[in-house]
Amino acid sequence: MDSQVLQPCQAGIAAWQAAFNRQDAAGCAAQYEADAEMRAKPFGTFKGREAIQAFWQQIIDQGFSDVQYSDVDWQPAGEDGYYLSSRWTMNKAFGLVHREHWKIQPDGTALLHDDEFEVLGER
Numbered sequence: 001m002d003s004q005v006l007q008p009c010q011a012g013i014a015a016w017q018a019a020f021n022r023q024d025a026a027g028c029a030a031q032y033e034a035d036a037e038m039r040a041k042p043f044g045t046f047k048g049r050e051a052i053q054a055f056w057q058q059i060i061d062q063g064f065s066d067v068q069y070s071d072v073d074w075q076p077a078g079e080d081g082y083y084l085s086s087r088w089t090m091n092k093a094f095g096l097v098h099r100e101h102w103k104i105q106p107d108g109t110a111l112l113h114d115d116e117f118e119v120l121g122e123r
Contacts, residue, residue, distance in 0.1 A: 005104055008102075008104055009110040012031055013069070020067050025053050025057035025060055028056040029052045033111045033112065034048065036114060038112075039115070063092060067088055068088065069088050095121070100114070100115045
């Protein structure tokens with residue numbers, strides 16, 4: 001694994017998780033590329049940072065919080081990114097991250113280019 005690429009990707013998911021856990025939908029959306037696509041099963045597909053922020057705000061407004069990841073797997077995605085897959089839990093739900101594609105940006109940070117996750121059940 002290329003740590004110069006992996007470390008910014010790991011920092012990106014940590015920043016997303018911290019934003020969600022402080023109930024900051026704008027902070028969550030800031031971890032996505034401007035034209036990113038997010039497929040959130042069973043809710044639908046959300047394209048662009050504005051739509052993604054609105055989705056996370058709705059989830060936060062419904063009382064979801066405290067996201068945690070387990071069984072995290074990172075796989076190289078070309079020269080400039082990584083795919084993340086994992087299990088996740090929140091206070092009121094659990095599921096799978098099928099594939100998050102984190103890509104290195106010109107400034108050296110990583111943002112989500114593409115995100116696909118699924119809610120498998122309620123807690």
